[in-house]
Amino acid sequence: MAEMRSSNPVFSRRGFAGRSTPSSGYYGPGAPGGYAPPGGGAPPTPTPEQLAGLYRAPSGLTVDDVVVHTLGLFAVMAVTGAVGWAIAPTTPAVGFTAMFAALALSLVISFGRRLRPALIVLFAALEGLFVGAVSRFYEDAFHGIVLQALLGTAVVFVAMLVAYRSRRLRATERMARVVYGSLLGVVMLGLTDLVIRAVSGSHLPIINDASPLGILFSLAVLVVASLQFILDFDYIERAIAAGAPRSEAWRAGFGLLVGFVWVYLEMLRLLSKLRA
Incomplete structure (x- = not known):
């Protein structure tokens, strides 16, 4: 995600960037890529590691x-x-x-x-x-x-x-x-x-x-x-x-x-x- 710039000097800070959405490979509801994988078809079942990554984000x-x-x-x-x-x-x-x-x-x-x-x-x-x-x-x-x-x-x-x-x-x-x-x-x-x-x-x-x-x-x-x-x-x-x-x-x-x-x-x- 691009760095977010502020016209307000109080809020300007070097190196601040918006939080990137984690890429977990999960395409279910709420995932960054939408509700289906890029190739179409049914969404894959997320692995325990993928779910843990989402919760830790x-x-x-x-x-x-x-x-x-x-x-x-x-x-x-x-x-x-x-x-x-x-x-x-x-x-x-x-x-x-x-x-x-x-x-x-x-x-x-x-x-x-x-x-x-x-x-x-x-x-x-x-x-x-x-x-x-x-x-x-x-x-x-x-x-x-x-x-x-x-x-x-x-x-x-x-x-x-x-x-x-x-x-x-x-x-x-x-x-x-x-x-x-x-x-x-x-x-x-x-x-x-x-x-x-x-x-x-x-x-x-x-x-x-x-x-x-x-x-x-x-x-x-x-x-x-x-x-x-x-x-x-x-x-x-x-x-x-x-x-x-x-x-x-x-x-x-x-x-x-x-x-x-x-x-x-x-x-x-x-x-x-x-x-x-």
Whole structure:
């Protein structure tokens, strides 16, 4: 089977190819060649060795695999998020340290040659610490904003899923370039803002100010971040169709986690500007 390529850098991995269907010589129901041998006639009775080979063949990726692994990663993030929320007032440095560690780890996961589930779980834990600390900061400033942002993120996720399933939005190379170029730009702006705050105590107005331009900027970034889900859904659909190994559920869960966190943080930023 041809190598399955993804326009999503989070999901691209060297050497990944769809799972090949085992060639066992069995032409019965469910066999790759159909219901009869190439020469016609009654299907031959499979030998015990052929049946054992079919049962030992690795099963492919399913939607259930993606759901289970994604929920597991979100559970890890929720647990460490509660820790980040609790310690944020007294040790705010933990959240920022977790942010930089998660950023570095995401690059290792995205561009590494091998899939390492342990690193993905660690990434979810670090994201939880960071998101929990940031959420506590916003909640202390704007009561109820965290719940609003969570509900808003859930609405965006469902809307993108409906748009994808109805084929109103499809993943393209151009969309991938826009989404990940914007993600890189937002990260660089955020790091620049942190440096400016540390050096001069000032900040970048377009990121933090509740001006019309600042609100428009946050809205535009939120729209682009929402398209991350379209790229995720596209990868999952094509990975399942290509018979990808079940371990790819970890990569799919990682991509969905990245998209959820990005949309959630942009939702927090936009709501805070609207309520300022």
